[in-house]
Amino acid sequence: MPRRSPSDRSFVAETIAIGSELLIGVRSDSNSLFITDALGRLGIEVRFKSIVGDDQLDIVTMLKTAVRRAKVVVMTGGLGPTVDDCTREAIAAATGRRLSRRKEALDSMTARLTQWGRTPNEGQLRQAMIPSGATVLPNPVGSAPGFSLLWKGATLISIPGVPREMEAMMQESVIPRLAAQLEQSNIARPKPMTRLVFHAWGLPEADIDAKLHGLIPKGVPIDLGLLASPMGVLVSLTTKTHRSVGEAVLKSLAEGVRARLREWLFAEGCDTMEEVVGRLLMKQGLTVAVAESCTGGLIGHRLTQVPGSSAYVDRGAICYSNRAKTDMLGVPAELMANHGAVSEEVAAAMARGIRERAGVSVGLSVTGIAGPGGGTETKPVGLVYVGLDGGGDDAMTKEFRFHGDRSMIKQRSSQAALDLLRRWLIGKGST
């Protein structure tokens, strides 16, 4: 494996997320994922991520470390109007610059507040304090401006931590400026990092690993990554840092992944299962209705996360009680008495019931034991039946035995049901 010298900082970036709430378990830093992606497209690789509280000394410590190992340091957070927010002061202290109220920062902030019918208060006036020599970065959606400065050969960028403001400022100020900076510098332009992502469902990670064994020829600088979650296995092909890979090579590797994983592959890139299913329904002019027991509404929720889903989602029945299964879907009480509510027979009757009552093209059902209670020796927690009914003889059921806690079993069950629908739609589309 090629080893870099630790002093080679070109195109290396670090993100520093600032905020005590990020340390104490309240929320995790999702901004850095956005920044990593945006910088990666410029060929700048985020190799280090740091998180620190609203503590001036701790921020200074972080900053001094960061400029030793990265050429671009993007700090998010700590620019708010309260006394807790001390990123400005920490940067001034670390770099030995003075803070002063900058006219362009004040003007843009005042303009924005006026628009909202307000005038800046004392705290907001602090937000216009900018270290000397720094360039003010306007905030198109909030009041706090950001800024950028050069220190010890590194570009320090400080922007707010509010995701909406961070994203807008990255897109409108930070990325264009860094791109221009790369353009002007006399160093060779870095290769943008390429990353292809595939999503598989229904095969364990080890089986996918085995199927993809030997996919990448020796010497081709691409990393194959696998990551398992209750929603399936994510497969990624990532170019190694600044090593060039031809379009044709990438294309053939992507074809290789598709050929080896075939119908187990349900989506590529940012697509989700519900988007894929939604597009298939839309394209074929079909409508769907769901009958959910153990998923409790999760399948309906997922299908309706997709904008425009009202074109193909008609309705759903959440049948938590046996009586609801009879009332809403016409599942005979004897069927449940004979086979149990969690059975292949009931899953089939639920799918047929919702299709007939809704008058849709296809009915989808789930019945199972999400736990932690309710399991027996013959019907343990995690036993789940999925049913699909497309009218007439076009019906099927599938049994699953899932592991995990209640929430994971619900997630896996919803994925199993949507995947059954996806495979059925693909089969229908190809005939």
Add this chain to the structure above:
Amino acid sequence: MPRRSPSDRSFVAETIAIGSELLIGVRSDSNSLFITDALGRLGIEVRFKSIVGDDQLDIVTMLKTAVRRAKVVVMTGGLGPTVDDCTREAIAAATGRRLSRRKEALDSMTARLTQWGRTPNEGQLRQAMIPSGATVLPNPVGSAPGFSLLWKGATLISIPGVPREMEAMMQESVIPRLAAQLEQSNIARPKPMTRLVFHAWGLPEADIDAKLHGLIPKGVPIDLGLLASPMGVLVSLTTKTHRSVGEAVLKSLAEGVRARLREWLFAEGCDTMEEVVGRLLMKQGLTVAVAESCTGGLIGHRLTQVPGSSAYVDRGAICYSNRAKTDMLGVPAELMANHGAVSEEVAAAMARGIRERAGVSVGLSVTGIAGPGGGTETKPVGLVYVGLDGGGDDAMTKEFRFHGDRSMIKQRSSQAALDLLRRWLIGKGST
């Protein structure tokens, strides 16, 4: 504000999450939140968090920085069986220790694999390689053991990144060892950090800020934190590092938060809205059914996330089409023609319809425009009506105008509906 010297490392911890997938936007590091909480209870404060890829040199860089500022360094990840995983090698390189196969590590791994009917392969044999002088930490749920060693006055701990394994090893090995270490040391035992958390809904963050103004008396070393999300505002009271606060003071501050936020406060600690609502339903022996339009099943999904919810959740109707509202709930077509499907009148009819048809104590409904399409000038995206029907004259509706994207509007709508139910249950319980 008291300032610490940067060289004061006592009771300061750093977490280092290792894994290239954590850098490239695939998933965020949630392990560190668990570790922060567990160490905080020992009085050890995580002040720095770092994330680095599976790169030996980069890990060494991180490690050298960490021991300069922290006394306890917890590393997660990079202990797997593949060649990518190089945490062991990085720690050996940084500390100048040799790696060798340790009998106790190999034995426990072999025992576990035998249990699964397997024998260790070459990659797994690598997992038994431990730096000299380190203590092996057994892994009670997976194959990779962890280890702990002293270096430059700091305790370095390396455990797997799989959340289930990390949690088990923190609880069974890391925390007991650190507690014993603190017990034996001749330094004063640190004060455990205390943190009280409250959840409010229905008031903007600024109003909550105003209501809580002046709550904490000058000189009392407690930080008040506010954090807004689509699910409401989280209010936290956290003791400042290792400053003692009496039980009585904390209790009276908690009472102060409750008295000032009154019915806007829906939960405390780790409780969620659906758990609070579930407990109230259970206690009063009442049952619920939901009728969802724009939330598409999210309310049903949330209610059924709570173990045991089948005792009080009977059913739900996801009525995405107008016809479904008539079929499933008996909402008259003329009512929708006259007032529109998104109206107070239809919300009321939906709640009554589901209550009557399900024969439950209370019916809860939502109808609204989640966007991005479907809005008009008089009925814009974000307009949502929530309805509740408890039988007879006991019915109400509420109008909301939410901001945000489709997903946020769905989340806020579900929270609004559950909060209406919560307030109704509290009113019922007190009469």
